[in-house]
Amino acid sequence: MDSVRLDAYKSYNSNAAKRPSFDHTFVPPCQAACPLHMEIREYVDLIAQGRVMEALQVIREDNPFPSICAYICNHPCEDACRRGQIDKPIAIRALKRFAVEFGGDRVIQPEAETTHEERIAIVGSGSAGLSAAYYLRKLGYPVTVFEACSELGGMLRAGIPKYRLPREVLDTEVQRLIQMGVEIRTNTRVVSLDLLFDMDYKAVFITVGAAQSRRLGIEGEDKPGVVDAITFLREVNLGLRPSIGESVVVVGGGNVAVDAARTALRLDAKKVDLVCLESRQEMPAFESDIQAAASEGIVINCSWGPRSIVADDKVTGIEFIRCTSVFDGGGRFDPSFDESVKTSLTADTLIIAIGQVPQIPEDFRVRIGRGSTIRVDPVTLTTNREGVFAGGDAVTGPATVVQALATGRQAAFRIDDYLQHRYPLVGKEEKESLLGDLLPKTIEMIRKLNRFEPPVLSPQARAKEFEPVELVYDWKSAVNEARRCLRCGMGAEILFRDKCAACLTCLRVCPYHVPYLDDSGTVQIPADQCQACGICVGECPARAIVLRKPQDRRHIDEELDHALKTAAQSKSRPLIIGFCCQYGLYGTGALARLWRQAKAGIWIVPVLCVAKIEAEHILRAFEMGAEGVFIAGCGQEQCAREDTAFWALQRIGKARKVLAQIGLEPKRLQAFNLCPTEGDPAKALDEFTERIGELHLASAIEQEVKT
Amino acid sequence: MIVAEQKPLQEIRGLIASYEKILVLGCGTCMTVCGAGGEKEVSLLHDALRIAQARGGDESHSFLEYTVKRQCDSEFLNVLEDSVKEVDAILSLGCGVGVQTVAARFPDIPSLPGVNTTFMGAAEEWGVWDERCAACGDCRLAETAGICPITRCAKGILNGPCAGSKNGKCEANKDMDCAWALIYKRLERLGQLEKMRRYYPPRNFRTIPRPRRITSKASIEPGGANG
Numbered sequence: 024m025d026s027v028r029l030d031a032y033k034s035y036n037s038n039a040a041k042r043p044s045f046d047h048t049f050v051p052p053c054q055a056a057c058p059l060h061m062e063i064r065e066y067v068d069l070i071a072q073g074r075v076m077e078a079l080q081v082i083r084e085d086n087p088f089p090s091i092c093a094y095i096c097n098h099p100c101e102d103a104c105r106r107g108q109i110d111k112p113i114a115i116r117a118l119k120r121f122a123v124e125f126g127g128d129r130v131i132q133p134e135a136e137t138t139h140e141e142r143i144a145i146v147g148s149g150s151a152g153l154s155a156a157y158y159l160r161k162l163g164y165p166v167t168v169f170e171a172c173s174e175l176g177g178m179l180r181a182g183i184p185k186y187r188l189p190r191e192v193l194d195t196e197v198q199r200l201i202q203m204g205v206e207i208r209t210n211t212r213v214v215s216l217d218l219l220f221d222m223d224y225k226a227v228f229i230t231v232g233a234a235q236s237r238r239l240g241i242e243g244e245d246k247p248g249v250v251d252a253i254t255f256l257r258e259v260n261l262g263l264r265p266s267i268g269e270s271v272v273v274v275g276g277g278n279v280a281v282d283a284a285r286t287a288l289r290l291d292a293k294k295v296d297l298v299c300l301e302s303r304q305e306m307p308a309f310e311s312d313i314q315a316a317a318s319e320g321i322v323i324n325c326s327w328g329p330r331s332i333v334a335d336d337k338v339t340g341i342e343f344i345r346c347t348s349v350f351d352g353g354g355r356f357d358p359s360f361d362e363s364v365k366t367s368l369t370a371d372t373l374i375i376a377i378g379q380v381p382q383i384p385e386d387f388r389v390r391i392g393r394g395s396t397i398r399v400d401p402v403t404l405t406t407n408r409e410g411v412f413a414g415g416d417a418v419t420g421p422a423t424v425v426q427a428l429a430t431g432r433q434a435a436f437r438i439d440d441y442l443q444h445r446y447p448l449v450g451k452e453e454k455e456s457l458l459g460d461l462l463p464k465t466i467e468m469i470r471k472l473n474r475f476e477p478p479v480l481s482p483q484a485r486a487k488e489f490e491p492v493e494l495v496y497d498w499k500s501a502v503n504e505a506r507r508c509l510r511c512g513m514g515a516e517i518l519f520r521d522k523c524a525a526c527l528t529c530l531r532v533c534p535y536h537v538p539y540l541d542d543s544g545t546v547q548i549p550a551d552q553c554q555a556c557g558i559c560v561g562e563c564p565a566r567a568i569v570l571r572k573p574q575d576r577r578h579i580d581e582e583l584d585h586a587l588k589t590a591a592q593s594k595s596r597p598l599i600i601g602f603c604c605q606y607g608l609y610g611t612g613a614l615a616r617l618w619r620q621a622k623a624g625i626w627i628v629p630v631l632c633v634a635k636i637e638a639e640h641i642l643r644a645f646e647m648g649a650e651g652v653f654i655a656g657c658g659q660e661q662c663a664r665e666d667t668a669f670w671a672l673q674r675i676g677k678a679r680k681v682l683a684q685i686g687l688e689p690k691r692l693q694a695f696n697l698c699p700t701e702g703d704p705a706k707a708l709d710e711f712t713e714r715i716g717e718l719h720l721a722s723a724i725e726q727e728v729k730t
Numbered sequence: 731m732i733v734a735e736q737k738p739l740q741e742i743r744g745l746i747a748s749y750e751k752i753l754v755l756g757c758g759t760c761m762t763v764c765g766a767g768g769e770k771e772v773s774l775l776h777d778a779l780r781i782a783q784a785r786g787g788d789e790s791h792s793f794l795e796y797t798v799k800r801q802c803d804s805e806f807l808n809v810l811e812d813s814v815k816e817v818d819a820i821l822s823l824g825c826g827v828g829v830q831t832v833a834a835r836f837p838d839i840p841s842l843p844g845v846n847t848t849f850m851g852a853a854e855e856w857g858v859w860d861e862r863c864a865a866c867g868d869c870r871l872a873e874t875a876g877i878c879p880i881t882r883c884a885k886g887i888l889n890g891p892c893a894g895s896k897n898g899k900c901e902a903n904k905d906m907d908c909a910w911a912l913i914y915k916r917l918e919r920l921g922q923l924e925k926m927r928r929y930y931p932p933r934n935f936r937t938i939p940r941p942r943r944i945t946s947k948a949s950i951e952p953g954g955a956n957g
Binding site: 531685 | 770773774781
């Protein structure tokens, strides 16, 4: 049981268990912005190396339903991404989608072992409920999910249109939960919590969401043809095809309004107008969705407030007055109107999407706060009733999927604490977040790289279909997009202050001019500016500088050891060691193919950028019996780093000098593919192998003659 | 800063040939800064010696490596007391001063120089060092606009430039700036060209009586130390 709990805690309290104290990396801004605190920098880096399956493992560790997030996350990480200060943020969500699709996400969750007796009821099967069920089940509790509808998913199923989240994706994730042993009770509306406690549930988690649409409060709202957005979306999403006529007006400027408008367009509507109080800049819907809606032909009418609904026995239109401002000076919602400016629209159907509130049955007897939401303790998620926890939209009001997933996870651990009579083990962030923007002088030195947008279905193709709009990256674009990552917070540091001779080598070799001398004459490498290229680490004559991440420090040594050990067992001669950049497609794809075909015993030491190879590494390969060593760069323009070829060549020069003094031919050491302008690496590798073969033969003959 | 460069590997191998256990000793100050004998160079040299030995096949040395903060003060060498007992020789990558301090501190063990101590100088850019001071003991930099003609003029003349100065370069080496041309330009910039027109009598070119010693502590009469 302990290991299960530890595993679960690892993914939640992603500090204590996972990070030894000598890890000096900072939490990058993307991870800090993610409600689930996903290790974004790590999985993006793995994608950049083409290690998609491992990337998916990292994603899975912190996210119960990665494929759902891959489609519909509002990616607060991308807003925080510091690449945005240089050109455009990394397309993190699209990369996650790529990892999910290409990483072999066919995981069959084994049934979790039940190690606790206390049964837990989850009321509501939206994102928060499913996430809580997932984590509680992993912790070993018997979990039952109660759902009023016929199918699980809450807003994921009833609210979010299919073109944004294909239902197969949702079904797969739900199926995994069932495989884990979560008991599902659909078509079961919970009306009283007492009943659940009578049924011997020891804890209840309320996640009923916010599904009650707000009303406009003007005349005619109950006429036929007026429908609230949640009802409309639910009908469509559950397979009905409501008749809506040719012209549809949607009132509201949020995400639900945009979803409703785009859904209407995919039904029979010829003309869809979206009308909202807010100005275009103030609209709360996600900008990308608004743009997608506009490109599909939806007319966005901003700054209009509904005044009256025109209807006889059925709605025929709606009148608006000019909205002059939506918020008061204090930022509170308090619209003011100019009655003299009017407009009107004809409508066969009027969809009202001006927000939703939770609807909590009175018999729950939980304390209700502002906006009809449940009042909870923000840390423990406890309500006023013992053993009753609440989270998700029912507590926060309408929010994002990723927030709900995070709340569900939080709830699972707090319920565990409650049932085990423990003081809440609240995850303290042990590591510091990386603060501070990039300085203009650093930005100037960083290579600008275009963001690769994932392909989308053409607006014509999507208007009448519910096919997913966004398509997935191909392998090349994904890898190249991931390579843009700046790897914030994992750069170099002067770990051994006492060794630093203040020689200023780091100042002189840094391509980004990051290290500086402070007023006391001490060299500083500010972590928020360092680009983690590792050049200063390799050049520091006192060996005072190391990379912040422990794995980075010994990466090449370990890989080299591994390669040499494997090589020792092999009979193929001559032995050639190749240090190859793992970023991009070359290391994993093209190169792997080349060396498999080669006749010699070529062993590859994967390196994360050739600028990290030091002369010592090269010499060690020779010491351990290599007859030739080559260094291959990624050879791509997409490299985010500067000067890497120059420094690789410097170190090769240094190693060659030593080789010459020892009496080894310097041509046994070769570099190729360091920059995109070079010739064919396949040819270069062939020639090199041939040359080493000749040298091998010559020395073998020499040996023979001697004996 | 003292600048040195590592001796050729062949020479170093010759130096250590007759010893079995060798301590490769780096210096964390000038030799680190000039890239001749810091911790990184110590380990690179260690690697090189090992490979050379493996290929040669007829020698068997074993190596220890260590880098002290500064070899030229014997207190820094105290940490080596134990490890030194196990070695047959110390290959010092300190400057000449360091090698001698090591020799004095460990009188029973041979102390071998791994670098050629070359000059006092400054880094021109990463990986390039230039000589700047000859330690002549009679500094005239105030008169020569902060540019030393003793070190930077091939002839070391005090009343330059000579007739071999051409386009600001020296006749001895066309890539080398004529120190006196530099002095002229800088004096002009400082508005002190009159210093060019003065005659500087010859310095004391007698051989410097070596070794020199500087004492900064005041000499106290015997008995004065007790208050």
